[in-house]
Amino acid sequence: MTILLATMLVLAALPFGVAVINLRLLKPPLAGSHPRSRVSVLIPARNEAPNIQAAIQSVLANGHHDFEVLVLDDHSTDATASIVDAMAALDRRVVLHRRLCCLPAGAANPMPATCYPALPRVNC
Secondary structure (H helix, E strand, O other): OHHHHHHHHHHHHHHHHHHHHHHHHOOOOOOOOOOOOOEEEEEEEOOOHHHHHHHHHHHHOOOOOOEEEEEEEOOOOOOHHHHHHHHHHHOOOEEEEEOOOOOOOOOOOOOOHHHOOOOOOOOO
């Protein structure tokens, strides 16, 4: 019984010991030594005039330094596109993409993503 208890204690302590060793060996990266990646935030929108400005402002307020906000307008019939255009005029990170093709009359499902122009590629 004593051998079983001792074995259980050793096996329970083993992961703790590994964690302590890893924490001692872990060194945080030096400031500026690791470049941050460019991020594209996609916001699909259709008739979102009451919400779109707050959504974009929320993304713009984050701490990441290199990003863009791509708003994909899906034939909005309200002021969504004009609100995004106004925000894009103030901040170059905001870009409006309008859907090029039209939905067939009575269509319940959206058209495929090929209706949007080719979005700019990000160099990695």
